[in-house]
Amino acid sequence: MTTELVVLDLAGTTVVDDGLVVRAFTAAIGSAGVSEVDERFPAMLAHVNATMGQSKITVFRALLPTEELAQRANTEFERAYADLVAAGECKPVPGAEEVIRGLRHGGVKVALTTGFAPVTQQAILEALGWRDLADLALAPGEGRRGRPYPDLVLTAVLRLGVTDVRHVAVAGDTPSDVRTGLSAGARVVAGVLTGAGTRAELTEAGATHVLDSVRDLPDVLD
Known part of the structure; x- marks a missing residue:
């Protein structure tokens, strides 16, 4: 056929x-008040890995309690990823x-x-x-x-x-x-x-x- x-x-x-999504996610979730040492971070990162390929705003809506925080994290994710792209990575x-x-x-x-x-x-x-x-x-x-x-x-x-x-x-x-x-x-x-x-x-x-x-x-x- x-x-x-x-x-x-x-x-x-x-x-x-090459880990760019995880790096951008770390910056993004930090903007929503969840640092890498936060006890919530490992479970959130696991969710990101489990939902690779899905729309990022949908992922952040599943992780964060309010639409405002999800939108903030999504905006920061896009900025952080764009910075990595611009840096030649x-x-x-x-x-x-x-x-x-x-x-x-x-x-x-x-x-x-x-x-x-x-x-x-x-x-x-x-x-x-x-x-x-x-x-x-x-x-x-x-x-x-x-x-x-x-x-x-x-x-x-x-x-x-x-x-x-x-x-x-x-x-x-x-x-x-x-x-x-x-x-x-x-x-x-x-x-x-x-x-x-x-x-x-x-x-x-x-x-x-x-x-x-x-x-x-x-x-x-x-």
Whole structure:
């Protein structure tokens, strides 16, 4: 069956995470009054690791008692992550750019998605010189729910004129990425081992394939 669209996650899948999310979270939760020595911090960090890939404002709403604190932490997270990107700590997963270019050259459309806010997604793409690399870049917002909901994948399907969700492949490094692909009806839902998820976690989430890297995705599609 022909693949018309590939939907790829950013951090951990096509972009090296290297602890940047945890560092930005530490700064963010500190702005809400929870330091690294606070007894609440380990459980909060565990929740962040367990929900990697999901919309960050949703994560902070689950952790903090008020909307004001959640919004404050989310704003600080985006600022801290943007600072890390600006400092040059954002690098592509080896081979990711070549995979995206190869897919598009072969007539497959590519969408890049994230759980970050749109401004952070754009900062990452700018830092990597990827603004025009894919056909579409999507983040939660404007009525789109983040992972594990299917909204980002289905928005890409609609905007890029895909004829059938069974012609879609999704790849990401977290169980949330896998659940998003499955709920959207994608034929291929691949977990990759370059980010947060383990082989066991991705398999348990229902991944159709578990790959060492996004570099292996074209072989699955073929």
